[in-house]
Amino acid sequence: MSDTHAQTVRFVRDTMLPAATAPVGERGAVKWLRENLFAGPWNSALTILAIFVLYQALSSIIPWLLNSMWNAGSLSECREILAAKGDTSGACWGVIRTRWHQYMFGFYPPDLYWRPLLAFGLLFIALSPVLYYGSRQAATAIAGAATAFVLLALLGLGEGAGRLAVVGGVLLALTALAWVAPKKLVWVTALYAPVCFLLLWGGSVWSPVVALLGFGLIVAAYIWGQGVLGTVGSVGAGIVLAVLFWIYIDVPLAIALSAVVPIGLQPVASNEFGGFLLAIIIGVTAISFSLPLGILLALGRQSNLFIVKTLSVGFIEFIRGVPLITLLFTASLLLQYFLPPGTNFDIILRVIILVTFFAAAYLAEVIRGGLAALPRGQYEAADALGLDYWQAQRLIILPQALKISIPGIVSTFIGLFKDTTLVSFVGLMDPLRGVTQIVRADLDWKGIYWEPYVFVGALFFVMCYGMSQYSQYLERKLRTDHR
């Protein structure tokens, strides 16, 4: 049959046709639109509806944002300026400009703003070994950025040269340390809590120093008692010693020392704290203490020891079963009834303790999920290697369980950080409601509604998004499987 064919066909093509461009409907934007937005009558109808809704929303929001006024000193002035320009709506950001310091610091004395700023800069330097342990680039970059931020902020506040030199010197020295010996920054982390307490609340330098001695007792008991009592015994003895020290010796010793050598910073009362300063203090403290507490509770819940297990389950179920607001009211009101009259048990401290408990109960369950996800073989392998309980947890179980739990842990942290705004219900000045309420009580700004919410919401978004991005980085870094 092939002969026939050869005789009838007069032309045989011996080159390929040049590739024609695809039809209009099968390429580029049109194809994308057709496949994604107009794939059928139902799909098209939804698309048109969505465009309509978006238009409705944006047509009022975009002019409002485009007509933003930054200069007005009061709401009525802002409205007048907008009306004079002929605009019907516009955002009056003047409220943020005039009350910026209150949104950041509450009523913290303005001439002491350098102290929370320095504490904020040191926070990142203290965090860098936790977040990026041993990484010289990361540690130096974080320390450098923190130094630049704090110095720029102080310049913006118009601080004197002397104070700039002291703060800059401290931060630059730490940046240099981050470059030379990034692992040594762990010491900054260890000492951060008392330094931060001293910077924020001021007062005698001796109270944080003496309190720190209690932790020194625990370490000393561990070092010298380990041989005799074992790890758990020596740490337990250290904790008992430290608690006795804090109850009976701490306060008199601190008072005596500050009488002999009265050095310290100007004290700032807790009711002067507010705004993002308060949110960050509560958030960061509760986050740092709830993680270890949560791990202990999760391990306690899986323990074979009856009392440990019962206490852990009771704590977790009770705290998790009660709304956070209830706990805050307990912190603010109920504790006052139990304490003797005249006791001034700091309200911020009370709130931090209960927020920490709350987050720890949630974290314990998140981590228990991670522990439960580990194959049984991991526990058996640890036993087979002859590791004791704490070695097995430290070297084999927890690294894997915590890795699995990262998304849940960070999600709890983000939730906790946002929950700090609830403290407005006990009369503390959180940025969202507390400060905003005070700003609105000023007749200049009474009646302003969206601008404070948008501003505070945007700042919270930046911080929570940062945490989320870090957790994703950590997950990628710790991914050891071959998916």
Place this chain on the structure above:
Amino acid sequence: MKRSVFFGALTVAGLAAGASAAATLDEVKARGELICGSNTGLAGFGAPDASGNWQGFDVALCKALGASVLGDATKVRFVPTTGETRFTALASGEVDVLIRNSTWTLTRDTELAFDFVAVNYYDGQGFMVKRDLGVSSAKELDGATVCIQTGTTTELNLADFFKSNNMTYTPVNVADDSEAQRQYLAGACDAYTTDASGLAASRATMPDPGSHVILPEIISKEPLGPVVRHGDNNWGDVVRWTYYALLTAEEKGITAANVEEVAASSTDPEVRRLLGVEGDMGAKLGLDPDAFKRAIAAVGNYGEVFEANVGEATPIGLARGLNALWTQGGLQYAPPFR
């Protein structure tokens, strides 16, 4: 450290809890600071300004108390309390006195074990509507939608008022004043109801105050005043008579500016007793003889406090009304300093 205070304190807590009722005056003097329960922020009545100094009608009374007890109006610490925390804060001893727009009711006087020692502001619940609505009386609001803050006495008053007038309404529940104002301006409700002083403050800051009217009907009694704990009568007397000193000062024409001059020159025996020139009025309360003079010098008389914070010259623009002195047709009446 505070932690150790906590642990130590817990052990003795139960034993000592009952002792807080006694001798607030001595406690305040020993502490050298008056702790005044205040609002978290209410325009004209109590709020910190841009630099953190508390200002307002209620705040002035706290300052007067600081001046009379401690001799210094600046030795007052203001603790912001919310509607939910205010009474517990007072009962637990966290604050010495609560001066925060609290309505005097029988229940609060008895069950909560407080004493309302005076009424520094007679308020009442009113309505605000848009002028376009063409309503001139609250009795014409049949079938209206009304913006109302939940969980307040105003909610109950509103229900009572409409029921007793055989009218119906649809409530639009809002959480606080700023939200109510926004809902009202956006047209979500025909009328907004809250205390008349609050309505005036809201109206003053609206984009076009002239297009809103506050209806003449006042549908409830809201006597607002300073509150102290039940059982500490001496401290209650101190708060009460410091307040009456400001009232009497207005009655006698004593102001912050002329108080020294009046004290030196006045021949009116009651003025002389009030200002501590003769008699021992202060000592009877456990205060210095010139305690009331210091209070008046610090904040001015009642009328001055009113005009400076909420009066007609301020944007809030409240008329004295019920809060005028009894000599001018109001209800503010101080017993004699004798």
